[in-house]
Amino acid sequence: MHPYTQALLKSIPKIGSKEELYSIDGSVPSLFDLPKGCYFAPRCPYASALCRESDSPEFLVDEKHMVRCWLYKDSAVLAGNG
Numbered sequence: 001m002h003p004y005t006q007a008l009l010k011s012i013p014k015i016g017s018k019e020e021l022y023s024i025d026g027s028v029p030s031l032f033d034l035p036k037g038c039y040f041a042p043r044c045p046y047a048s049a050l051c052r053e054s055d056s057p058e059f060l061v062d063e064k065h066m067v068r069c070w071l072y073k074d075s076a077v078l079a080g081n082g
């Protein structure tokens with residue numbers, strides 16, 4: 001569900017395919033100069049002002065899965081509440 005995971009899955013080569021491989025725009029941030037907010041925000045096509053300001057908490061999307069992305073703040077339950 002996370003945009004970075006979605007992008008990674010799109011970049012897996014398919015045997016026999018001649019399609020150009022998908023690549024994520026931009027560069028991986030330096031560990032010594034991490035961006036404020038979500039570390040993926042500078043490269044994420046869905047990034048909002050909230051993403052650039054604050055890292056997302058974990059949201060429960062079902063009984064066994066969480067996603068750490070602001071896209072799900074209105075459709076999932078905040079994790080860690082008991």
Ligand code: SF4
Binds near residue numbers: 002041042070
């Ligand atoms: S929190 Fe925002 S920038 Fe980070 S992956 Fe989700 S939508 Fe993209």
